[in-house]
Amino acid sequence: MSETAERGGGFHQDPEQFRKWGHAMVDWIVDYQKRVGELPVLSQVKPGDLRAMLPASPPEKGEDFAAIAVDLDRVIVPGLTHWQSPNFFGFFPANISGPSVLGELVSAGLGVQGMLWATSPACTELETHVLDWMAEMAGLPDTFKSSGSGGGVIQDSASSAVLCALLAARERATGLQTNETGCTGNLVAYASTQAHSSIEKAVKIAGIGRSNLRSVEVDQQFAMDPSRLAEMIAADREAGRKPFFVCATLGSTSSNAMDPLGAIAALCKREGLWLHVDAAMAGTAGICPEFRVHQEGLHLADSYAFNPHKWMFTNFDCDCFYVADRAALIKSLSVLPEYLRNRATESGAVIDYRDWQVPLGRRFRSLKLWFVIRHYGVEGLRHHIREHVELTQKFAGWVRDSEDFEILAPVPLNLVCFAPRQGNAFSEELLRRINSSGRAYLTHTILGGRHAIRFCVGQTHTRLEHVRAAWELICETARQMKSGS
Amino acid sequence: MSETAERGGGFHQDPEQFRKWGHAMVDWIVDYQKRVGELPVLSQVKPGDLRAMLPASPPEKGEDFAAIAVDLDRVIVPGLTHWQSPNFFGFFPANISGPSVLGELVSAGLGVQGMLWATSPACTELETHVLDWMAEMAGLPDTFKSSGSGGGVIQDSASSAVLCALLAARERATGLQTNETGCTGNLVAYASTQAHSSIEKAVKIAGIGRSNLRSVEVDQQFAMDPSRLAEMIAADREAGRKPFFVCATLGSTSSNAMDPLGAIAALCKREGLWLHVDAAMAGTAGICPEFRVHQEGLHLADSYAFNPHKWMFTNFDCDCFYVADRAALIKSLSVLPEYLRNRATESGAVIDYRDWQVPLGRRFRSLKLWFVIRHYGVEGLRHHIREHVELTQKFAGWVRDSEDFEILAPVPLNLVCFAPRQGNAFSEELLRRINSSGRAYLTHTILGGRHAIRFCVGQTHTRLEHVRAAWELICETARQMKSGS
Structure with missing residues (x-):
């Protein structure tokens, strides 16, 4: 059996086809990483949206890889919550890096x-x-x-x-x-x-x-x-x-x-x-x-x-x-x-x-x-971890200085748990609005009976500008809610 | 903090560095896949060989990715048993393909x-x-x-x-x-x-x-x-x-x-x-x-x-x-x-x-x-699976036709369990010699008290020539053992 690049699928990818599509997928990832900060962090799809785009049955004939690659943008990306967005502050991070990929x-x-x-x-x-x-x-x-x-x-x-x-x-x-x-x-x-x-x-x-x-x-x-x-x-x-x-x-x-x-x-x-x-x-x-x-x-x-x-x-x-x-x-x-x-x-x-x-x-x-260890070295890792902690402490300072919010737990490292003074219902609605905006993603917990918004800094490319933008979004959204809009 | 390509590590890889090394790693994999059939299937290293090549402590300073990449060939490849070699017939396969990678x-x-x-x-x-x-x-x-x-x-x-x-x-x-x-x-x-x-x-x-x-x-x-x-x-x-x-x-x-x-x-x-x-x-x-x-x-x-x-x-x-x-x-x-x-x-x-x-x-x-499913389609997958089963049945036929070996279990699909007629000690030594040669890798089991050599066909690129070469190696090694060499 011959390796048949021409048939576009069905048979094993030959090494040169793999090289071509390997380079293309690396380029696609580079492109994704460059634009991920602009995408809505929390996916906006509804249950079933993705499945509705897929054929009910698997293909009988193999497809050209070009057809598969194009579906990454069409089918997959809209259905992602972007954990690698610098505006991701939810849960705990799952940060990645070039050397790790x-x-x-x-x-x-x-x-x-x-x-x-x-x-x-x-x-x-x-x-x-x-x-x-x-x-x-x-x-x-x-x-x-x-x-x-x-x-x-x-x-x-x-x-x-x-x-x-x-x-x-x-x-x-x-x-x-x-x-x-x-x-x-x-x-x-x-x-x-x-x-x-x-x-x-x-x-x-x-x-x-x-x-x-x-x-x-x-x-x-x-x-x-x-x-x-x-x-x-x-x-x-x-x-x-x-x-x-x-x-x-x-x-x-x-x-x-x-x-x-x-x-x-x-x-x-x-x-x-x-x-x-x-x-x-x-x-x-x-x-x-x-x-x-x-x-x-x-x-x-x-x-x-x-x-x-x-x-x-x-x-x-x-x-x-x-x-x-x-x-x-x-x-x-x-x-x-x-x-x-x-x-x-x-x-x-x-x-x-x-x-x-x-x-x-x-x-x-x-x-x-x-x-990862060899690329960064111990010094490099320390540098980046300290940067995340500093950004978090800065954010915590803004919360402490604000009249509208309070901090609900100690902030030893890179997580701030805070809440608006208006109570749980306000806090829940505030979080929902922030996440719906797609401009940042935060999650919640309950601390001592209070709904707390969690702000965790740990995505690889999160910098001061992202933390500041998130804080402004939080404050602005709360202001809008208070003014009844 | 600036992204510093020049410093060669320590800081986050910027997208263009990732592109460059991503392409290079794809090329490295292509090269590995092309030569994997020539490498000794079973790694020939001894316990501790790899660790002896590594520094006792992690690097303080980040390293250039070029230094990391070069260690793939120096440190890693000699320590691999090559599951993606077409001469791998051990255990069950763990076959991969371009689309899957x-x-x-x-x-x-x-x-x-x-x-x-x-x-x-x-x-x-x-x-x-x-x-x-x-x-x-x-x-x-x-x-x-x-x-x-x-x-x-x-x-x-x-x-x-x-x-x-x-x-x-x-x-x-x-x-x-x-x-x-x-x-x-x-x-x-x-x-x-x-x-x-x-x-x-x-x-x-x-x-x-x-x-x-x-x-x-x-x-x-x-x-x-x-x-x-x-x-x-x-x-x-x-x-x-x-x-x-x-x-x-x-x-x-x-x-x-x-x-x-x-x-x-x-x-x-x-x-x-x-x-x-x-x-x-x-x-x-x-x-x-x-x-x-x-x-x-x-x-x-x-x-x-x-x-x-x-x-x-x-x-x-x-x-x-x-x-x-x-x-x-x-x-x-x-x-x-x-x-x-x-x-x-x-x-x-x-x-x-x-x-x-x-x-x-x-x-x-x-x-x-x-x-994988889209690249191959159902037809393509059927084709390749049937090819593995056919190769296995061909091998089983050779064993059945030989005077020196017998088959110890039914061969419904892609695994042949067989043994030389000389008994367990001969079978164990035969297997050891085959694997030490690096030219094929097979593993064993015990069936009804008998040491059985397992020959499983499933690596992506295994073809008739590899199965035939393995059979010739088995027969030749057994002949050498019988003649006392």
């Missing part, structure tokens, strides 16, 4: 599998190495480095990381009995009321049950109250239950609250509980020494996760998950069927990352992280 | 999140639509289409798919009680002795326990014996346990065995058990009507998974996971914290795929699948 591209072009060391040694060794680099850069304790008994692995998300931590904790607490005979309903886990929803999800998945996850009360800063944690643990022990796992949060999703890690870690150590620390977004700030203050006590933690795919210019998915005792993790997740046996694995001299995660297969994700 | 590239360049419909409607709607296409193409029952009560979602792997299926089954069997109060050790799951290791892993993760997973005996063709399944279910019921889940396999990893789906599905229906069907590699063959014979009974299944990232020219990760009752899946995996609430979700008119999977975040993976 190139890393994804090369990884895709190589198409190797990293489930075992043997299935592509480079994929495993680069990951171990870059995660050691990352630990050093982010000021993490040596306990998490592969040179000792710990080590790091890339997970798809902080959700998967906390699940793996919970499973390792479950097995440690039960002497591997749960893997063998199943859960018995006696284990209890703890996280603050502000902890991420993925902990509840993990507790359900792992057969622990939602009713065995305690929501620990928080203080005025929305940070976990360690004395309440201690009381809850004592009460559970008294009732014959088995406390086994605590998730502390550095930078809660709702308001970027920082749980007091030192006190929590000391308590967990005393009580023999697995301590997982979720620093999904805020962990990136640890690259700057001045932001490491919240990490005190981390050397006592059993596991830690943060996401370069949020704030470190690295494409999703790239969660860095560290454990202090890799044997505990591996014992919990390892299975070794005959068809995966190989000499390198049996030598014990290598890491097989399939035993560090839920899935078996894995792509070469460390490549993009390597590209 | 382009889909990954565009997805990376857009950098959107698809956790909710609202976070990028196109990401969700294209996925639902293309998975409906895929169901039609692969001859799946209408029960799995989104037009009814079912629907499809992209998971990272068949491992995650079976975990999600198991969780939905667990919740259905316990009236959502397990999510609430945890597992109680009474549930029992079933799969054949030949089922994938991910089922054991899922049973452990979900708190069911390995001892509550029954390994159902197989027949001479390594397919599940439904009468044994029925007996085991009856025995468990008799003992007061609660059977709830069966995983049937279409195309086992070990030998591509096909469980008799019709009989198993009828039994599951009668017994009220959740039936999940794992067709990880073989499912792609369903695109050709003549290979759908094994799918009979699938309309009675509760869930189904197959991986276009194995044999459908689509980059990992892309597992298509279907459920007949999407509400059962969503109820099992849904959590809705305040910061994710939005009008579209509350309207009930949209799909939020975060409730169909373990992680929260998700990338725009349907883009590559859309590109």
Whole structure:
């Protein structure tokens, strides 16, 4: 069978066709990045709009790539909420960069599998190495480095990381009995009321049950109250239950609250509980020494996760998950069927990352992280992270100085939670109007019963002009609402 | 701060730098694809070789991208096992194609999140639509289409798919009680002795326990014996346990065995058990009507998974996971914290795929699948799949005709399990020598106590010449061994 460029699809793309369309897609991305700031940030489509543009059935005959490419603008772009717009201030960021996109591209072009060391040694060794680099850069304790008994692995998300931590904790607490005979309903886990929803999800998945996850009360800063944690643990022990796992949060999703890690870690150590620390977004700030203050006590933690795919210019998915005792993790997740046996694995001299995660297969994700770290260098990353924090603090200052708004939570890094003084209904409508304008995108939370608008600065190309424009839009929209228009 | 191309790193890559290096990386991939057939398929490095080439600490200053690019050849390529080599016949394939790599590239360049419909409607709607296409193409029952009560979602792997299926089954069997109060050790799951290791892993993760997973005996063709399944279910019921889940396999990893789906599905229906069907590699063959014979009974299944990232020219990760009752899946995996609430979700008119999977975040993976289906068309995909099956059958014929080897399992599609007549030690050494040569890569399994060499045809560019060269290498190596050299 011949490669038939002329037939325009149907057969394998030959290398020169791939080159042509590869260049064209790179150019398309350049063009997209240049205009993304002008597009409405929140997609304006309605449910079903995109599907209505597509044929009901798949094409029988292959199509020319030109026909496919043209549909990116026609079908896809209008249906996007532009996470890479400098006017994106919603949720947490998922910022990307040129070097990271190139890393994804090369990884895709190589198409190797990293489930075992043997299935592509480079994929495993680069990951171990870059995660050691990352630990050093982010000021993490040596306990998490592969040179000792710990080590790091890339997970798809902080959700998967906390699940793996919970499973390792479950097995440690039960002497591997749960893997063998199943859960018995006696284990209890703890996280603050502000902890991420993925902990509840993990507790359900792992057969622990939602009713065995305690929501620990928080203080005025929305940070976990360690004395309440201690009381809850004592009460559970008294009732014959088995406390086994605590998730502390550095930078809660709702308001970027920082749980007091030192006190929590000391308590967990005393009580023999697995301590997982979720620093999904805020962990990136640890690259700057001045932001490491919240990490005190981390050397006592059993596991830690943060996401370069949020704030470190690295494409999703790239969660860095560290454990202090890799044997505990591996014992919990390892299975070794005959068809995966190989000499390198049996030598014990290598890491097989399939035993560090839920899935078996894995792509070469460390490549993009390597590209990002080398392109920026530690200094470059510090520079850009500090810039985001400065912009955020500037915005917080404007809110504080205004008569119409107030700040509802501390602003340790790059998230401001604020509200208009007119109350919840006004706040909700204000947010709806801002997002409908397409000129900026912000999301919300509830803090102490109040509807709070979240303003998170973290998109790669967000600069002062975008933050200022967003603030002016917020003020102007509020003024219009007050004047009844 | 200015964008400083001159400083070569440290600051954000500007669009023109990204264009330049994007083109260069596309060219590098073209070059790699052209020479990959000449490289030793199995990486020849030893543990630690790659790490020894890297600096112990991350760079303080950003580097020029040219320095990074040059390390692809110096550091990375020698450490790869080349899954995209036409001489790769190991495990199952993870074949890729130009359109798929382009889909990954565009997805990376857009950098959107698809956790909710609202976070990028196109990401969700294209996925639902293309998975409906895929169901039609692969001859799946209408029960799995989104037009009814079912629907499809992209998971990272068949491992995650079976975990999600198991969780939905667990919740259905316990009236959502397990999510609430945890597992109680009474549930029992079933799969054949030949089922994938991910089922054991899922049973452990979900708190069911390995001892509550029954390994159902197989027949001479390594397919599940439904009468044994029925007996085991009856025995468990008799003992007061609660059977709830069966995983049937279409195309086992070990030998591509096909469980008799019709009989198993009828039994599951009668017994009220959740039936999940794992067709990880073989499912792609369903695109050709003549290979759908094994799918009979699938309309009675509760869930189904197959991986276009194995044999459908689509980059990992892309597992298509279907459920007949999407509400059962969503109820099992849904959590809705305040910061994710939005009008579209509350309207009930949209799909939020975060409730169909373990992680929260998700990338725009349907883009590559859309590109692949449109580029090839259904006809093109059929053509290439049939070509792989034909090559495999040709190889199987050579084995059958040879005096030195015998085939150890049926060859329904694209995998031949065979062994030299000299026994296990000879077979192991033969495989080791073939792989050490770098000229082809094959893996092994154990079938009925015998060491079997697995020869799986599925790499995108594998043609008759590669299959013939591999067969000649096998025969020549065996001859050398017999002659004592």
